[in-house]
Amino acid sequence: MTETPLLELRGLGGGYPPISVFRNIDLSVGMHESVGFFGPNGHGKTTLLKTVAGLIDPWEGDIIFAGNRLNAEGRMRARTSKNLNYDLFRKRRIRAETVVNAGLIYVMQGNLLFPEMTVEEVLDIAPLAAKGRTGITAMRQRVDDLFPRLQERRGSKIRYLSGGERQMVSIAVGLLALPQMLILDEPTLGLSPKLRIELAQAIRKIRDSRVPLIIVDQNIEFLTGLVDRLFLFDHGSITREIDSGSMPKHAEIMTMMFGEAN
Amino acid sequence: MISLDTFLFILASGVLLGGLYALMATGLAIVWTTLGVFNFAHGTFVALGAYIAWQVTQSVNGGMGFLLAAALSVIMMYGIGYLLHFVLIKPFERNANLVLLAVITTLAAASIIENHILIGWGPRDKQIVPPVSGAISAFGASINIYDIVVLAVALFSLLAMALFLRRTSIGRAMRAAAQNREVAELMGLNVSRLYAMTIGLSAATAALAGVFAGSLRFINPTFGTDPLMKALIIVILGGVARFTSPIYAAFIVGIAESVSVYFLGLYWAPAVLFAMMITVLLIKPEGLFGHRSRTL
Numbered sequence A: 001m002t003e004t005p006l007l008e009l010r011g012l013g014g015g016y017p018p019i020s021v022f023r024n025i026d027l028s029v030g031m032h033e034s035v036g037f038f039g040p041n042g043h044g045k046t047t048l049l050k051t052v053a054g055l056i057d058p059w060e061g062d063i064i065f066a067g068n069r070l071n072a073e074g075r076m077r078a079r080t081s082k083n084l085n086y087d088l089f090r091k092r093r094i095r096a097e098t099v100v101n102a103g104l105i106y107v108m109q110g111n112l113l114f115p116e117m118t119v120e121e122v123l124d125i126a127p128l129a130a131k132g133r134t135g136i137t138a139m140r141q142r143v144d145d146l147f148p149r150l151q152e153r154r155g156s157k158i159r160y161l162s163g164g165e166r167q168m169v170s171i172a173v174g175l176l177a178l179p180q181m182l183i184l185d186e187p188t189l190g191l192s193p194k195l196r197i198e199l200a201q202a203i204r205k206i207r208d209s210r211v212p213l214i215i216v217d218q219n220i221e222f223l224t225g226l227v228d229r230l231f232l233f234d235h236g237s238i239t240r241e242i243d244s245g246s247m248p249k250h251a252e253i254m255t256m257m258f259g260e261a262n
Numbered sequence B: 001m002i003s004l005d006t007f008l009f010i011l012a013s014g015v016l017l018g019g020l021y022a023l024m025a026t027g028l029a030i031v032w033t034t035l036g037v038f039n040f041a042h043g044t045f046v047a048l049g050a051y052i053a054w055q056v057t058q059s060v061n062g063g064m065g066f067l068l069a070a071a072l073s074v075i076m077m078y079g080i081g082y083l084l085h086f087v088l089i090k091p092f093e094r095n096a097n098l099v100l101l102a103v104i105t106t107l108a109a110a111s112i113i114e115n116h117i118l119i120g121w122g123p124r125d126k127q128i129v130p131p132v133s134g135a136i137s138a139f140g141a142s143i144n145i146y147d148i149v150v151l152a153v154a155l156f157s158l159l160a161m162a163l164f165l166r167r168t169s170i171g172r173a174m175r176a177a178a179q180n181r182e183v184a185e186l187m188g189l190n191v192s193r194l195y196a197m198t199i200g201l202s203a204a205t206a207a208l209a210g211v212f213a214g215s216l217r218f219i220n221p222t223f224g225t226d227p228l229m230k231a232l233i234i235v236i237l238g239g240v241a242r243f244t245s246p247i248y249a250a251f252i253v254g255i256a257e258s259v260s261v262y263f264l265g266l267y268w269a270p271a272v273l274f275a276m277m278i279t280v281l282l283i284k285p286e287g288l289f290g291h292r293s294r295t296l
C-alpha cells in the first residue's frame, strides 16, 4: 500500500499574466519526506512556490494538500476585455489564508519581513495563524532553542538584523504557525559559510522533528544532506527526479543540466 | 515688538490648531503608509464627522449630548471608513495603476460625500455648541478652557492610537500588513480586513477632529476642504517615516499659521504654508522628520 501524499500538484501551471513561467508540474510529497528543488536562477522556482502558497493565482491544475484542494476548480479565465475592471469580476483562485490555515507554510526568499518591527513584535504576531490550536507555547520554546541568537536580538528592529538573523526570524515565524509542511525558498542565499552551517543545523533539527520540508537552494551539498528526493527544475518544468541513494555531486548536476560544456 | 500676552495668544492658538491638525494629518498618514494610496476623501471624513455630531446634539442637549455626539460620530465614521475600503480601494488592488485609480476613486468619494452633505443638511452654517466654556488667564493672556480640553483629548487620542499600534496584536498586525503585504498574507493575516480597519481608524480620528473643529468654527458642506489641504501640507512637510513625524509637523504648521494670520492676515496664511511646503520639498523631499522608507 502506498501512503497518501501530503502535498500533491497536478498539472500545475502559472506565471505573471501574460507571461507563463511554469507549466505541467506534477509532484507529490509524502507525509514523512523532505524534498529539494535545484535549478538555475530565474527559471520559476519562486513563482511556483508563491503560487502554491496562495500569493499568485494558478492558471491551471490543482494544488492538493492533505486530501483537500486549495484552489478553485478549473482554469483561469483569459482576459476578454481591456476596458472593464476585469479584476472586479475575476475572483482570486487561491487565497494565502486558506493555504496557511491548512498548515502549508511558505518562507519567502530574500525575506525582508517587516523592517520597522522588532524581533519580539514579529514573533508575537506570528502564531495568529495558528490561534486556538495547542502547541504554540511548546513551539515558542523550540524556536528559542533552535535560534538562541534571536533571544539576544529581541529588541532590535528587523531592518538592523544581518541576512542570517533575518532568515532565522523568517523560519521562526513559519514554525510558529505550527506547519504540517514547511517550504523554505533559498534559506542560505547570501549567507556567510559559518552562518550557513548554523542554519543548516537548525533546518536539520526541524526535519528530524518530522516536519516535512520543501527546500530550494543553489548549494547542492547543502541540499543533498537534507532531503530524500531532489527535483531538477529547468525552464519552468521539473526535468529530473533523483533519489537520495544516488545524490550527485555539484559538478555532475551541472553536467546534467547544462551539458558537457560546463 | 509685540507684547508678551499677544505672543502667548498667538502661540496658544497655534498650538490648538496644531493639535487639531495632528489628528487630521495622522489619519491621512496611516492610510498613506499602510495602503500606499492618498485618500482625497479624508477632508470630507472630517466634515461628515462634524455633521453627524451636530445632528446628535440637535436631539440631546448639554455636555452629555456633546459626549454622545462625539462618540457616535467616531464610531460611525470608523464603520464608514471600513466599508469604503471595499468600494474605493479593494476592487482595484490588483491593478498596476492602483495609486492613480485611488486618486480618482477617493476624489469621486469626496465629491459624492460633500454633495450629499449639501443635500442632507443644506448650505447654511451650523455650529456644535462646545460643552464647556470659560477661560483662564495666564501672564495676562486669556486661554479658553475648552481649547485646553480639545488639545488634551487630541493628544491623548494620538497616544492611545500609538499604543494600540505598538502594543496590541491587532495593531501589530496592522503595522505588519503596512510594511510587507506578502509576508503578512503568508502569516495568514487577513490583509484586506486590516487595510479596512486602517481606513476606519483614519476616518475615526478625522471624525474626532471634525467634532472639535465644528465646535470652534462654523460647519458648512465644504468644511472638509481646509482640513484636507492642511493634512496634505503636514504629511509632505513632516514626512511619514514615524508615527510622530506628522504630529511634529502639525504643530509647526499650526504655529506658522497663527503667526502668519496675525502678522500677514488670513488670506496670506495658506501662501506661507505652501511656501514652507515647497521649500521642504526642494531641500528635503522625504520630509523634515523622514527618511525614505514608508512605515507605520
Ligand SMILES: Nc1ncnc2c1ncn2[C@@H]1O[C@H](COP(=O)(O)OP(=O)(O)O)[C@@H](O)[C@H]1O
Binding pocket: A016, A021, A039, A040, A041, A042, A043, A044, A045, A046, A047, A048
Ligand atoms: N513580480 C513579477 N512580475 C513579473 N515577472 C516576474 C516577477 N517576479 C519574477 N518574475 C519573472 O519570473 C521568472 C521566474 O522568476 P523566479 O520565480 O523568481 O525564479 P527562481 O526562483 O527560479 O530564481 C523570471 O524570469 C522573473 O523575471
Ligand SMILES: [Mg+2]
Binding pocket: A042, A045, A046, A047, A109, A185, A186
Ligand atoms: Mg527564487
